[in-house]
Amino acid sequence: MVRVHKAFAGSLTVLLVTALLLTGCRKEEVVEKAEVVRPVKIMTVRSGAASFSHGFPGTVRASRRSELSFKVSGPLVALPVEEGQHVKKGELIAQIQKRDFQTALDEARARNLEAEKQFRRYKELYAKKQVSQADYDRYRAARDVARAQLEDARNRLKDTSLSAPFDGIISKRFVENFQKVQANEPIVNLQDITRIEILVNVPELLMAELRSEKKIRIDASFETIPGKAFPLTVKEFSTQADPATQTYQVVTVMDQPSEANILPGMTVMVKAHVDPGADDAARTILIPAIAVVDAPGNQPYVWLLDKEKSTVHKVNVTIGRLEGSKNIFIKDGLKDGDIVIIAGITQLEEGMKVRPWEKQREGK
Secondary structure (H helix, E strand, O other), rough: OOHHHHHHHHHHHHHHHHHHHHHHHHHHHHHHHHEEEEEEEEEEOOOOOOOEEEEEEEEEEEEEEEEOHHHHHHHEEOOOOOOOOEEOOOOOEEEOHHHHHHHHHHHHHHHHHHHHHHHHHHHHHHHHHHHHOOHHHHHHHHHHHHHHHHHHHHHHHHOOOOOOOOEEEEEEEOOOOOEEOOOOOOEEEEEEEEEEEEEEEEEEHHHHHOOOOOOEEEEEEEEOOOEEEEEEEEEEEOOOOOOOOOOOOEEEEEEEOOOOOOOOOOOEEEEEEEEEEOOHHHHHHEHHHOOOOOOOOOOOOEEEEEOOOOEEEEEEEEEEEEEEEOEEEEEEEEOOEEEEEEOOOOOOOOOOOOOOOOOHHHOO
């Protein structure tokens, strides 16, 4: 009886092993026969000249600005302006005490009269050959020095008054009345904000556009004036990049808007709109940059979908410049109607079958 059970158990074991082996073979056969159809995200190429925009933060400053100071030193006796005050051209900003400068002018005037008198006397004597050439030259030089000292004394007295060189606003006052100030010490900062400048730092690619003959429209928008853009004119730009940021400073100008008072130091959003023109092939096709495989040392390429066969194949492309941070212009290699794989490209192989993502099928 024991022998029968053992025989039966052995037969059962053989049957189970055989069944498992057969099942494994069938699974392998199924796996070998199954075809991989990868889901991908696609887009259809639409060609045509396209304008594009770049946005950059900018900073406002006055179109004319001057840090006013005296050319002479002395105690202030008048400082009739406050910060934020509007002043007219020629209006008094500050006054240094004149007394010492007036005294110096009176003394210079007296010395000049005496020098003129002595020179005339020696000039007559020299004409009569009663004095030497050296004596004549010495008194003529003394007369010239006295004249120069008189002119300097006049100017120094005039320089005790500090006036506005143009219409503007006092943006900063650095001193208080009655304190002693030194020559060239800042007294006030005067700014003309009837026109404002906007400073913006732009990358090399946009600088190339600014220096070309492309049609570029630049405008500014302010948080205090929502929904409105103001045209800007390029005044000047640097020709050397900042070594830290590799950007170039561009100075633009505009009139002070009537809708709000834009002040120096405020931030602004500047947008440059570039119209490449209908004949610019570098900007006829725009696709997501992630669709381009650009390995070092190799020709950039994209994957195209053969809609009839549902398979993919590589197409070499010539890339243009980036548009923003996500898209890139294609100069050559694509045409209107091509279907480009824009996501799911990392595992693709030539001739592989693919299918659009379900969300794309559903139109979501």
